[in-house]
Amino acid sequence: MNFEFNEEQMMLKDSIVKWAQDNYSFEQRCVSADSADGFSRAHWATFAELGWLSVPFAEQYGGYGGSVIDLAAIMQEFGKALVTEPIVPTMVLFGSALSGATNETVKSEVIPQIIDGTVFGALAVYESQSRFDMSNIITSANNDSGSYKINGAKSVVLGGGLADKLLVLARTSGEQMDTDGLSLFLVDASDSGVSKATYSLMDGQLAADITFDNALGVLVTELGEAYEPLNDSLQNAQVALCAEASGIMETLNLTTVEYTKTRKQFGVPISSFQALQHRMVDTFMAYEQVKSLLVGTLCELTDDKTSKARASKLVNALRTLTAKNGKLIGDEAIQLHGGMGLTDELSVGHYVKRMMMINLMFGNADFYQERFNNVSYA
Known part of the structure; x- marks a missing residue:
């Protein structure tokens, strides 16, 4: 194949x-x-x-x-x-x-x-109490003479500070933890009811905490039925993040190997030390594992015969392995570069920070491991 x-x-x-x-x-x-x-x-x-x-x-x-x-x-x-x-x-x-x-x-x-x-856009889903649960939503949207008024707050909205348009997940019915009763709305970021607090994340990307006070929203999904379609739509986004992380892993491995060929200790390059060679083999294999699972997941997702449950299982597995192996590769890259790996003047630390942020988007390794364990093949 x-x-x-x-x-x-x-x-x-x-x-x-x-x-x-x-x-x-x-x-x-x-x-x-x-x-x-x-x-x-x-x-x-x-x-x-x-x-x-x-x-x-x-x-x-x-x-x-x-x-x-x-x-x-x-x-x-x-x-x-x-x-x-x-x-x-x-x-x-x-x-x-x-x-x-x-x-x-x-x-x-x-x-x-x-x-x-x-147009710059941002997806405003999670709230301060949500953790990684997309159904834990308090923000509400009420129908006011045919228009929807949105009230509530969203936390750590990636790109929210500079966004022209916002897609906001809000509750139109049901209780706080219900997956039913959630709807997705398009909100103009310049609306007088929208206020932002913008800040930089660890990797330098901008995020914002956004408050909505009777902000006007346009319904873009079926009323009260946004949870499943949004979850399905974000599946490709999850894979895209893992693909970005695989590119980072490959770069970190190549950069680290090249550095060990030039860094000398006891008069010889540290790449000649067998113990370090073993560690670099471990990081290479960790990257290859992620790369292989990424390829397998892509093949399954583009196969019409793949069930929804199987697709979810594979994406959860990919997110879990990406987070765990990404941490290993990042830790080794920092340590093998010594103190230089922690400085802003060297690219290694910036790559590691970005990978750490990717591994926390929508859930960490433990979160996706649990989801993987709880989803059966269908």
């Missing part, structure tokens, strides 16, 4: 590699990360021009019509480049949730704006 990316996917990957080599050195990346926005708007415009922002969207909205495999292909390269641009908040999270919505009027208006780079 052929597990290689096809020609078009390789062209997408190569275009990102070439662009990063010419325009995104570690020093250039740091300049973008230290700007007021935390990224370069000029680079974002380039992403749109080159068609990268169109990859996961259907052709009817002007998209590339790519599958989850196409999305994973580009996310691996974005992970290797360690881009600070809001690919995950806008294209992956906001875009995935919007693609799974049922309001065609909103989709036809907003998705083309994501593709051409004129």
Whole structure:
């Protein structure tokens, strides 16, 4: 069986590699990360021009019509480049949730704006009491003469500070922990009822705590039935995050091996020490395990015969292995670089921080391990 990316996917990957080599050195990346926005708007415009922002969207909205495999292909390269641009908040999270919505009027208006780079979006789901439970929602949406008014607060909204549009999960009926009664709404971030507190996360990405006070929302899903569709839509986003993490793991391994060939102790490169060779083999195998499970998951997700339960089981397994092996690779990269691995002047620490944040998005290793244990194949 052929597990290689096809020609078009390789062209997408190569275009990102070439662009990063010419325009995104570690020093250039740091300049973008230290700007007021935390990224370069000029680079974002380039992403749109080159068609990268169109990859996961259907052709009817002007998209590339790519599958989850196409999305994973580009996310691996974005992970290797360690881009600070809001690919995950806008294209992956906001875009995935919007693609799974049922309001065609909103989709036809907003998705083309994501593709051409004129709109930044954010997905506002979790609240301070939610932990990793997407059904634990207090934020409410009440029908007021045909319009929905949203009240409540959302925590750690990725990309929320700079977002033009927000997709907000709110309760329209039921109790706090019910999966029924949840609806998804599109909210204009400039609405007078929206207030934000923006801050930087450990990896330099921006997030925001957002409060809604009678903010006007447009219903984009069936009333009270957003939980399952949103959960399904975010499945591809979960895989995309793991693909990004695999790109980071590969880069960390290559960087660490190269460093051990130049760092000398007792007059010889430390790469000649058998104990360190064993540790580098362990990290290489850890990356290969994640890579193999990622490929297997992609194959299953694009197979029409794969059941929903099996797909969920595989994604949970992938998230668990990515978190556990990612921690091993990150820890070893830091330690084998010595004190330098902790400095901001070296790229290693930045890659590790980004991987740590990925491993906490929507749940940690223990959370996904438990979900894996509790989901049976069907």
